[in-house]
Amino acid sequence: MAFDSLSDFFNMGGYAFYVWLSYGFSALVLIILAINSHRMEKQVFTQIKQRLKREEKLKQAALRRKEGK
Amino acid sequence: MWKWLHPYANPEVSYHFTGKLIPWFTAISVILLVLGLGLALAFSPADYQQGESVRIFYLHVPAAMLSMGIYLGMAIAALTALVWQLKLAEASIAALAPIGATFTAIALLTGAAWGKPMWGTWWIWDARLTSELILLFLYLGVIALQNAFEDKSLAGKAASVLAIVGVVNLPIIHYSVEWWNTLHQGSTVSKLERPSMSADMFIPFVVCLFGFAFLVARIFGERFRAEIIARNSMRPWVKALVLAQEKN
Amino acid sequence: MQTSYSSAFFTILKRDLTIALRHRDDIINPLLFFIIVVSLFPLGIGPVSNTLMKIAPGVIWVAALLATLLSLERLFKNDHADGSLEQLLLSPCPTFILVLAKILAHWLITGLPLIIIAPLLGVLLNLHQDSYTALMLTLLLGTPVLSLLGAIGVALTVGLKKGGMLLSLLVLPLYIPVLIFATSAIDAASMNLPYNGQLAIIAAIFFGSLTLAPFAVGSALKVSTN
Amino acid sequence: MQTSYSSAFFTILKRDLTIALRHRDDIINPLLFFIIVVSLFPLGIGPVSNTLMKIAPGVIWVAALLATLLSLERLFKNDHADGSLEQLLLSPCPTFILVLAKILAHWLITGLPLIIIAPLLGVLLNLHQDSYTALMLTLLLGTPVLSLLGAIGVALTVGLKKGGMLLSLLVLPLYIPVLIFATSAIDAASMNLPYNGQLAIIAAIFFGSLTLAPFAVGSALKVSTN
Amino acid sequence: MATQHSVLLAADKLTCIREDRLLFDQLSFDVSAGDIIQIEGANGTGKTSLLRILAGLSQPYDGEVLYKAENIHHCQEDYNSDLIFLGHLPGIKGEMTSEENLQFYLKLHGLDHSLAEQTLAEVSLFGFEDALASHLSAGQHRRIALARLWQSNSKIWILDEPFTAIDKAGVEKLEQLFLRHAKNGGAVILTTHQDLSIHSNDFKKIILEHQFI
Amino acid sequence: MATQHSVLLAADKLTCIREDRLLFDQLSFDVSAGDIIQIEGANGTGKTSLLRILAGLSQPYDGEVLYKAENIHHCQEDYNSDLIFLGHLPGIKGEMTSEENLQFYLKLHGLDHSLAEQTLAEVSLFGFEDALASHLSAGQHRRIALARLWQSNSKIWILDEPFTAIDKAGVEKLEQLFLRHAKNGGAVILTTHQDLSIHSNDFKKIILEHQFI
Numbered sequence A: 001m002a003f004d005s006l007s008d009f010f011n012m013g014g015y016a017f018y019v020w021l022s023y024g025f026s027a028l029v030l031i032i033l034a035i036n037s038h039r040m041e042k043q044v045f046t047q048i049k050q051r052l053k054r055e056e057k058l059k060q061a062a063l064r065r066k067e068g069k
Numbered sequence B: 001m002w003k004w005l006h007p008y009a010n011p012e013v014s015y016h017f018t019g020k021l022i023p024w025f026t027a028i029s030v031i032l033l034v035l036g037l038g039l040a041l042a043f044s045p046a047d048y049q050q051g052e053s054v055r056i057f058y059l060h061v062p063a064a065m066l067s068m069g070i071y072l073g074m075a076i077a078a079l080t081a082l083v084w085q086l087k088l089a090e091a092s093i094a095a096l097a098p099i100g101a102t103f104t105a106i107a108l109l110t111g112a113a114w115g116k117p118m119w120g121t122w123w124i125w126d127a128r129l130t131s132e133l134i135l136l137f138l139y140l141g142v143i144a145l146q147n148a149f150e151d152k153s154l155a156g157k158a159a160s161v162l163a164i165v166g167v168v169n170l171p172i173i174h175y176s177v178e179w180w181n182t183l184h185q186g187s188t189v190s191k192l193e194r195p196s197m198s199a200d201m202f203i204p205f206v207v208c209l210f211g212f213a214f215l216v217a218r219i220f221g222e223r224f225r226a227e228i229i230a231r232n233s234m235r236p237w238v239k240a241l242v243l244a245q246e247k248n
Numbered sequence C, D: 001m002q003t004s005y006s007s008a009f010f011t012i013l014k015r016d017l018t019i020a021l022r023h024r025d026d027i028i029n030p031l032l033f034f035i036i037v038v039s040l041f042p043l044g045i046g047p048v049s050n051t052l053m054k055i056a057p058g059v060i061w062v063a064a065l066l067a068t069l070l071s072l073e074r075l076f077k078n079d080h081a082d083g084s085l086e087q088l089l090l091s092p093c094p095t096f097i098l099v100l101a102k103i104l105a106h107w108l109i110t111g112l113p114l115i116i117i118a119p120l121l122g123v124l125l126n127l128h129q130d131s132y133t134a135l136m137l138t139l140l141l142g143t144p145v146l147s148l149l150g151a152i153g154v155a156l157t158v159g160l161k162k163g164g165m166l167l168s169l170l171v172l173p174l175y176i177p178v179l180i181f182a183t184s185a186i187d188a189a190s191m192n193l194p195y196n197g198q199l200a201i202i203a204a205i206f207f208g209s210l211t212l213a214p215f216a217v218g219s220a221l222k223v224s225t226n
Numbered sequence E, F: 001m002a003t004q005h006s007v008l009l010a011a012d013k014l015t016c017i018r019e020d021r022l023l024f025d026q027l028s029f030d031v032s033a034g035d036i037i038q039i040e041g042a043n044g045t046g047k048t049s050l051l052r053i054l055a056g057l058s059q060p061y062d063g064e065v066l067y068k069a070e071n072i073h074h075c076q077e078d079y080n081s082d083l084i085f086l087g088h089l090p091g092i093k094g095e096m097t098s099e100e101n102l103q104f105y106l107k108l109h110g111l112d113h114s115l116a117e118q119t120l121a122e123v124s125l126f127g128f129e130d131a132l133a134s135h136l137s138a139g140q141h142r143r144i145a146l147a148r149l150w151q152s153n154s155k156i157w158i159l160d161e162p163f164t165a166i167d168k169a170g171v172e173k174l175e176q177l178f179l180r181h182a183k184n185g186g187a188v189i190l191t192t193h194q195d196l197s198i199h200s201n202d203f204k205k206i207i208l209e210h211q212f213i
């Protein structure tokens, strides 16, 4: 252990702001990236679902058109 | 070699294979990062010159190295995408660029936060700092180009061309400290000979480096899977996946 | 076959020059833009001649860069919009030859006039006396690089309905090395230091992009017209 | 009739914002351009922070000017190319209302983000601590003027098949007064002098162009579609 | 000759000169409610130039265009709200969906924009409401512009080659629409190089020819 | 079926997907010397997409195009010198005169460009040689592009709606030219929404339809 006390640890020898800024920022962007990546697959799935629905609608329309003729 | 590679170049196989790897990558990266960052923050010694601010080192250097490594990987993928028309390579470019941009941003910000106490300024326009900033712009360019095309396959090809052109920036970043005299520190960890650094700093550094590398692999895995799905949405197996998911 | 390649090269060169010369504006406008941007600085910064002298190489080169950037669109955009680009890609001649002809035409129209007018702007900005040769040499080697690398950017974005913004984002980072070495050469010259090293690097960049850019542009164009 | 005018105004405003927001790039790219241009200068000039501090207001304002300039084309060019502009001129609503809506949309898309990001660039360029308020105020009053005056330039050139060059020539001279007063206000602030005078002049230019530009643009557009 | 009152639009001694070539000289004609007028002529005889003058987009070299006996440039707002002009370019934004494009024009003319989806179905774009216009084929692209005709309450339609890139079924539907519009007291002025299939009693022709002086 | 040797161009199991919509699936056909092939279909069925794939401008999602039994992307120079493709956009520079425009394309294909003036007369542009292309009407503009067909020694012509904006006399002349080209051992692949007036024995049709899976 390089520090004597917890407050020493948080103080970082006077460099607290810079050290914790670095660690905080890095954690923040990495978490955002991880969440975003995790959600990506779901988003793609919903898009595909929407498209399949639209295709279904088109198919119905074409059928109706054929029957109409 | 082609025959051996062929099954893995199949999108469906790659999708499932990557899916199997992801939990492993997650586990390894969590273990290494907890260990490495714990060592780095609490147990490694303070530097006799830089004091406790040296703890930024364990973020800054892995992030900087990964930012370059990811770009190199992306450029290699780009070359395969253009030469062998490999659609999976296009998907991996799209998956890698945002990760690389994130690590570049981390390298820049941690560098700046280290520079303020050490050099007395957040930012100077020296060769290494500037070329790293250019790297960020290159990543952003690849992402912007990727988003600008509607057609995923065209987007992949266009981004490939740009990624390959930008690769000249990598040697500039790496050798900038040797070619120009700058404020930035010369190579210490990346020398091939025995590192000129004590073991109780070197070990946490290496653990952190690998921890971040596996984190990259894990995030890449997820994005890669999503890109594969998006690029193959016409295929029956994707439709089957979608329908199966709908039932749950 | 060899002769038909060179004839295709010159046909395209001639066409592009004709179009540019037909409205003389196409040549005069980048020049005027260059001059205006350079003269904005004394206005924005104030005419303290010492500051001006310090920033002169940077301002001239940044202005040259922006002038080239703005003129890049002309390289392929109009050809794409009216369908000529498709026709060029379908010509029996390899794409990189056509591309090279178009880039040469672009440089003759925009780069060359810049070089000719640059000393005049040096005077406006109080450029150091010993720097003129360096300024001219860096521009001579550097502006073709701007055209070559720029062509890659336009080729990639020509099919998109975006303004010149995306283009700048793609191209400016590629221009930065030229900018750095050129201005550092001019600065070195003003201090009577040798600047062969910087010139050699710019020359290397020039030959590198001369051999590689036409192929990159060719494949980018194929993507863009798809 | 009054209500239908305002509905036409908001219809057009909404359309232009939709188009810009659909690709988020249209908003991000001018910003990136602004940032890149600002960061080109330290590269070209060298990192001596004292020089940088002196030229910071000038550089930021010149970059804002160029970023606006490059984004101007979007104002009418695409509408002209696809025939929407004709349709707008043939709408039952007076032209100056439509024009005003388009200019407002343009400012929201390009001017506003510039203002928001400017302080960050001030930090990069070592802008003097006391200058930030002045920088923001001049940008707030000045960027709408850039959009308004720029619109006149685009309207005049939209029918011509020239690149952005002719446009710059027409528009930049109109921008110079704003540039001069804005940078002088920021300089004054850095020396703790009052800068109300300069601000008042910029405000006057703003109101002048707000009332006159829409009509000028309207008649210019009629000429351009002839 | 129709009665004075039903004359919607009158061309009064129009002369058009382009590139020092005389296209038409002292051309006068009336357009009354119920007219369908086809402007015919070989390539380059000045059909587009004439239509743009009628719509008020170009100035004639000489003469004037009268809307309800008033020069169109003096009553521009009234005239514009009673006019639909569709030129060679469709005026459709590739960045917006078909529905948004149509809604925009309906709103701009103060019409009920909630009918947009239904109107798109009229031009066989059902199912493409959410597709970006730039992703549509040449003909589908033009159909969005034409869809406005189904909702318009403007009397005067000026259409420059409305059938370009439209398939046969589409052309037929359009012709029926023109007849209905004319019957309801509107007027249609159009150019096309294809023969109209409607009965020749139902429309008039104005023929432009190359002029040699 | 034609003999193996005279097959100029073959589409081999072409599949095209745009915007996640299947336009055509596993489409195969041969184009032999002497063929005139009209691709027919309603708006948005994929005619343009097919022609661009045949010309090598777009990549199919699956399948390949063979020129003399070789993939067109492997013998691009040979194929290009035996091909004329005219798309929706004519590829004519407004800043150059009609004659310069035509000469440029002739030179680019290594043909005799001194015949340009004479060829322009074929497309009724006599007297317009020195007019800037941007000053011509819509139809005259397209005629410059079409003029290349009179001078070409390429066997394969791929034409996307060549009759757009062309008047009746012009259409007839073009049809005669197609017949002559086919008789001389060439092949023409075209799309048009107008009916061809040539005898139905003289041309084949490929019909594209909206696909629903």
Ligand code: HEM
Residues within 6 Å of the ligand: B060, B061, B064, B065, B107, B108, B109, B110, B111, B112, B113, B114, B115, B116, B118, B119, B122, B123, B128, B129, B130, B132, B133, B173, B174, B175, B184, B185, B186, B187, B188, B189, B190, B191
């Ligand atoms: C914004 C400012 C900074 C940026 C953009 C930056 C960028 C980089 C980059 C890109 C590398 C990787 C080089 C390579 O692997 O070839 C690196 C490595 C390194 N940086 Fe920084 N840096 C910055 C500030 C600092 C500061 C202030 C320090 C310390 C006082 C520092 C110390 C180091 C060290 C020790 C290495 C490892 C060098 C090696 O062994 O290869 N950096 N930096």
Ligand SMILES: Nc1ncnc2c1ncn2[C@@H]1O[C@H](COP(=O)(O)OP(=O)(O)OP(=O)(O)O)[C@@H](O)[C@H]1O
Residues within 6 Å of the ligand: B150, E134, E135, E136, E137, E138, E139, E140, E165, F018, F019, F021, F023, F041, F042, F043, F044, F045, F046, F047, F048, F049, F050
């Ligand atoms: N750039 C594009 N991006 C995405 N999808 C497109 C694009 N262009 C066309 N499509 C889609 O492909 C389909 C076929 O288009 P194509 O242009 O090939 O049709 P076409 O048969 O030539 O029709 P037309 O008769 O209207 O010219 C259209 O329905 C459209 O949805």
Ligand SMILES: Nc1ncnc2c1ncn2[C@@H]1O[C@H](COP(=O)(O)OP(=O)(O)OP(=O)(O)O)[C@@H](O)[C@H]1O
Residues within 6 Å of the ligand: E018, E019, E023, E041, E042, E043, E044, E045, E046, E047, E048, E049, E050, F134, F135, F136, F137, F138, F139, F140, F165
């Ligand atoms: N922008 C222009 N500038 C100068 N002259 C022009 C311009 N546009 C057209 N012209 C001239 O005007 C004449 C008529 O053009 P216009 O477009 O009215 O013909 P059109 O009858 O519509 O022909 P098309 O059937 O080909 O569309 C042309 O012969 C051309 O020479």
Ligand SMILES: [Mg+2]
Residues within 6 Å of the ligand: E047, E048, E049, E160, F137, F138, F139
């Ligand atoms: Mg016409």
Ligand SMILES: [Mg+2]
Residues within 6 Å of the ligand: E137, E138, E139, F047, F048, F049, F160
């Ligand atoms: Mg088509």
